[in-house]
Amino acid sequence: MPADADTEVLRRTGRIVVVGVSLAGLRAAETLREKGFTGSLTMIGDEPYEPYDRPPLSKQALLGRARPEDTALPRRRDIDADWRLGVAAESLDRDARQVRLAEKGQRARQDLGAYLAGLIETKRRHPGPGILSTLAPDMTPADLEATAVLLLVAGHETTVNAITNTTLTLLRHPDVLQRFQKEPDLTVPLNEEVLRYEPPVQFVTWTTDLADIDVAGTTIPKGSPVWLMLAAANRDPRRFEGPDRFDPDRKDNEHLGFYTGIHYCFGAPLARIELHLAVAELFRRVTFSGLLEDPPPYRTNAVLRGPRHLPVAIEGLTA
Known part of the structure; x- marks a missing residue:
């Protein structure tokens, strides 16, 4: 003033x-x-x-x-x-x-909170199978609601994006898709390469440096908020040869798809299992003839990358 x-x-x-x-x-x-x-x-x-x-x-x-x-x-x-x-x-x-x-987003968060609060109360009164019933006796309603939101967003949306990104990448690389359908052992390295090449989480925004850091001739002062661009690090030419090439045979593929250190994704083992099973089963049961729209429409979210829809042409289904 x-x-x-x-x-x-x-x-x-x-x-x-x-x-x-x-x-x-x-x-x-x-x-x-x-x-x-x-x-x-x-x-x-x-x-x-x-x-x-x-x-x-x-x-x-x-x-x-x-x-x-x-x-x-x-x-x-x-x-x-x-x-x-x-x-x-x-x-x-x-x-x-x-x-x-952003009233619409606020109302959506309030509606989600109200839905989860009611669901949690139901699980407290009538326990059954599932994680909410298991956690309910040991957590306050507020903590359990926050945990449920975390599981829903971090444990669902990111996995959905990972599966969709893998499907999109395979349809863009039909030669790799043919190998994937014939070589079951390719599944694990292929999924790891997608996590490097098209990670569902592009960057993290909640990091604070605890000391002065020199990056490319610039000093980031201690205590500064830092945005870490995980997707950019995954395509660092000093770390990965031909970083813009999708290569499931890539060796030493230590990507940052699940971040690193003490903030390494707690749900990474489960996400890997989901990705392994879902993608293999999808391409076993569905015969695709190609993409109907490339690039597809993406969600308006800079942090979590994934198509809003993935229009594809399907030739047939297998039971």
């Missing part, structure tokens, strides 16, 4: 929307009130709680820049705002002077 801001303008009884409930957004709202703005103030952010009520700033404590007990946000004053939490701002309509919110 400029020091010479027109306080008479700020006192007008209009409406100001602050997009982003980060510390910077919070300070902007506090400054507006301090400068005399008395109108309606709306705070919009995709965080589920107000900044004052968030957990300690663990990254600062982790990096040794602050003690955990000193990382709570100081409450300077009550800003008297309408908080719209847990919903992202999608775009700004300048003509209508409105902020468009």
